[in-house]
Amino acid sequence: MSERRYTEFESIHCGVQPDKGRFRIAPNGIGWKSSSGKTTVVSVDDLRKLSWSRAARGYQMRVLLKDNTVYKFDGFKPDDFEEAKDAIKMYYKIQLEQKELSVKGWNWGKTDFQGSNMIFNVTNKPMFELPLGQAIGTNKPGKNEVAINFVDPGQPAPEGVNPKEVDELMDITFYVPGTVAKESENKDN
């Protein structure tokens, strides 16, 4: 393996972290390394599904592992899609799926779970996704209500995040009509 065999993209973010880094698609897996030296590496054997969608910072590649862990890389340009798709197909024999998000602006839909991620779908398109693994608490503030708490008041901003530059989601409350009946029909994905 002396010749260069990988595809790279510059100025990519991993998760909500502000640091940019180099994102590499290589035969043995996916790697990201920030300019400050942080790394995220995913082995080819762990990859299950890769998808491409709009994000706050450009476009996002969502990497789903076989154990349902999700990694998200964003800051891609629209034109990066073809190059990423070709590399992923060549090295992993996986199709990079373009996933359109719901932009209707509705506040009703259906929840779906993938590992510890909760996906809120509106007319069968994802509207948003929440990493429940990062939640610090849940409660039932009222009848048919479920609240998920991600940040407590007084809690400092995450390491490396400038609280003036990022508006943080602290909590979300859902209204779930007929909660009890719904839970029994919860499908596993």
Place this chain on the structure above:
Amino acid sequence: SGNGEDDNKPVFKKFESYRSEAKLPQVREQKIVVDKRNETVILPFYGMAVPFHITTLKNASKSDEGDFVMLRLNFITPGQAGGKKEDMPFHDPNATFVRALTFRSADTHRMTQIYRDITDLKKEAAKKETERKEMAD
């Protein structure tokens, strides 16, 4: 929608923020953006830019907590205490609804402006709706 002849039962008035994903403005950062033209508030959810149409919003409130400003958004859902239920038909009353969201930022000045923009947008939308109803009568 209703032609005023049998409108004892209000119908759900359809609305949408954007026709397609391509119409969603470039946001670039994980910050709240008020898109007045499309009557939409775009909210950052873990790297995603998530639009909510102003019609879904019930009210907004702002409070200070140390160095942070917290913005609370309450949305219109079924089963709300004191709500004029009959006035608000739902597209799918059995769906799961986002009822409330809280965001925080240390950028006091920008958050104050966002709060003002959201409440103004809501006021304008309410005014338009009243005018529409008057026209229908």
